[in-house]
Amino acid sequence: MPKPSARGRIDPFYVMEVMKAANDRQLAGGDVLHMEVGQPSTAAPRKAREAVAAALGRDTLGYTEALGIPELRAGIAGHYRTYYGIDVPAERIVVTTGSSGAFLLAFLAAFDVGARVALAEPGYPAYRNILRAVGAEIVPLPARAECGFHAHAGLLDQAGPIDGLLVASPANPTGTMLDAAALASLAAACESRDAWLIVDEIYHGITYGRRAETILSLTDRAIVINSFSKYFSMTGWRLGWMVVPPELMRSIECLAQNLFISPPAISQLAGLGALGAYEELDANVARYARNRSLLLEELPRAGLDQLAPADGAFYLYADVSRYTNDAPAFCRRMLAEIGVAATPGIDFDPAEGHRFVRFSFAGATEDMAEAAQRLRGWLR
Ligand SMILES: Cc1ncc(COP(=O)(O)O)c(C=O)c1O
Numbered sequence: 497m498p499k500p501s502a503r504g505r506i507d508p509f510y511v512m513e514v515m516k517a518a519n520d521r522q523l524a525g526g527d528v529l530h531m532e533v534g535q536p537s538t539a540a541p542r543k544a545r546e547a548v549a550a551a552l553g554r555d556t557l558g559y560t561e562a563l564g565i566p567e568l569r570a571g572i573a574g575h576y577r578t579y580y581g582i583d584v585p586a587e588r589i590v591v592t593t594g595s596s597g598a599f600l601l602a603f604l605a606a607f608d609v610g611a612r613v614a615l616a617e618p619g620y621p622a623y624r625n626i627l628r629a630v631g632a633e634i635v636p637l638p639a640r641a642e643c644g645f646h647a648h649a650g651l652l653d654q655a656g657p658i659d660g661l662l663v664a665s666p667a668n669p670t671g672t673m674l675d676a677a678a679l680a681s682l683a684a685a686c687e688s689r690d691a692w693l694i695v696d697e698i699y700h701g702i703t704y705g706r707r708a709e710t711i712l713s714l715t716d717r718a719i720v721i722n723s724f725s726k727y728f729s730m731t732g733w734r735l736g737w738m739v740v741p742p743e744l745m746r747s748i749e750c751l752a753q754n755l756f757i758s759p760p761a762i763s764q765l766a767g768l769g770a771l772g773a774y775e776e777l778d779a780n781v782a783r784y785a786r787n788r789s790l791l792l793e794e795l796p797r798a799g800l801d802q803l804a805p806a807d808g809a810f811y812l813y814a815d816v817s818r819y820t821n822d823a824p825a826f827c828r829r830m831l832a833e834i835g836v837a838a839t840p841g842i843d844f845d846p847a848e849g850h851r852f853v854r855f856s857f858a859g860a861t862e863d864m865a866e867a868a869q870r871l872r873g874w875l876r
Contacts, residue, residue: 506625510843514827518837529867531855532837534668534811536729540766541776544730547769548762557761562752564591564737568764571771572737578772579701580710588716588739590748591759591767595698595723595736596622600755602719602738603630605747606692611659616647618813618844618852620668620696632660638847644672645804645813649685661686664696665708666808669844669854671699673807676709683715693718698736701727701777703808704785717741724763726809727777728770733763784810787857787864794868795855799875810858813841817851819875827853834870 514532522528539545551557563569569586576584592598599622607613609631615623616639624634635658637651647663663682665674674682679695686693695711695718711718723736740748752758770777788806795803795812802815820826823840830836830853841852857864 503629503631506628507621509621509625510824511621511839514831514837514839517828517831521831521835527835528831529836529863529870530859531857531864531867532839533858534726534809534856535731535858536726536780537859538729538780540730540733541728541770541773543773544728544733544766544769547765551762551765555761555765560758560761560764562756562758563749564589564759565761565764565768568768571768575771576710576712580713582710582713584712584739588742588745590738590740590745590752591764592736592738592752593756593759594725594734595696595721595738596626597734597756597759598721598723598736598738599623599626600630601748601751602694602721602740602744603627603632604751605740605744606694606719607632607659612657613660613662614647614652614655614658615662616645616651616667617847618645618667618669618841618849619662620664621843623662623696636847640848641804641815644674645670646672646674646678647682648678649681652682652685652689658689658691660692660694662694662696664698666699666703668699668809669811669839669841669852670804670813671806671809671811672804673703673706673708675706676714679709679711680714683711683718687717694721695719696721698723698726699809702781702784702810704788705807708808712739719744724767724770727781728767728773729777729780730763730766730770733766734760735763735767783861784857787859787861788812790861790864791855791857791868794865795871798868798872800871810856812855812857813844814853814855815851816853821850823850823853830871830874834874836867836870 569589573586614635700708720739724730800814804813839854841849
């Protein structure tokens with residue numbers, strides 16, 4: 497029997513496993529308050545859905561250009577002008593199959609097998625799992641609460657030589673953000689090491705206070721990853737984009753042609769409709785803000801008072817070491833005993849995640865209130 501490849505032997509995405517356990521419980525007639533999955537509970541913006549309805553009766557919806565339809569690339573350039581007040585040439589924008597597709601393209605274009613890529617732990621698990629699958633070597637940066645769970649120059653100095661650094665702001669699972677000075681310092685650290693800087697800006701638009709800075713305001717040498725999944729409330733449409741330095745464009749175009757042919761045509765038309773739906777989307781963010789305030793008040797009352805500052809995204813990363821050293825077992829019991837589904841920190845941080853749990857507050861406000869009540873009774 498031939499053997500499966502070593503590069504395919506990556507870790508599972510535990511949140512999907514929690515989601516499955518929660519669905520099984522629901523199928524068996526149990527109730528579940530979903531705080532495990534990081535996705536909006538709202539549909540795509542109205543104009544996105546209207547654009548799709550119109551296209552279904554009119555278009556053939558065949559393959560598009562590998563880099564995306566020109567109107568959408570121009571539309572995303574317009575989003576940078578309107579939202580951030582900066583000029584990003586449409587020629588540097590690549591439309592992708594979710595930001596997940598963008599990561600694969602970026603990693604393949606930027607890194608050879610064996611390249612050393614640094615990333616903060618805790619962090620979004622697919623970063624390290626995709627990097628591992630493409631043969632890169634992960635250089636984990638132990639980013640702790642004291643530094644907002646983010647990479648910084650001090651951690652890089654201890655990391656040895658690197659070929660790339662991947663950061664996210666706002667970050668998953670902590671929601672913490674990097675300000676302009678921190679981003680500039682990381683950009684300088686990468687430049688001095690001749691390393692690629694990749695910045696995941698997927699949670700831009702979902703912030704509670706100051707807006708997130710785009711690295712593109714500071715440098716055009718970084719690779720920026722973004723998506724229609726979160727702020728634009730379109731997870732299942734599988735549509736993302738990246739902004740790429742000119743040196744990588746041709747390589748990414750050839751990779752995209754061969755790996756994906758094109759991003760989904762129907763989703764690209766939906767994305768075009770979604771651009772500019774700021775009012776509707778900001779109403780979603782207002783709900784996340786209410787959920788966040790409610791939980792920031794209620795979780796400490798329930799006994800969870802060690803929370804990362806959720807400056808953006810829709811997560812609260814809670815230190816549960818007072819209760820357990822085994823976050824997966826803690827999450828399984830929480831689901832079985834009070835029907836609250838949340839994600840154990842080991843998904844995000846193999847070293848320290850066993851004492852953390854991530855609660856997503858993207859759902860309905862009533863569910864958040866009910867979950868907080870149940871947790872209060874349970875943890876007591
Ligand atoms: C930080 C971060 N980046 C990327 C993704 C992937 O998003 P998508 O492929 O839906 O664009 C997620 C999804 O949860 C995420 O949290």
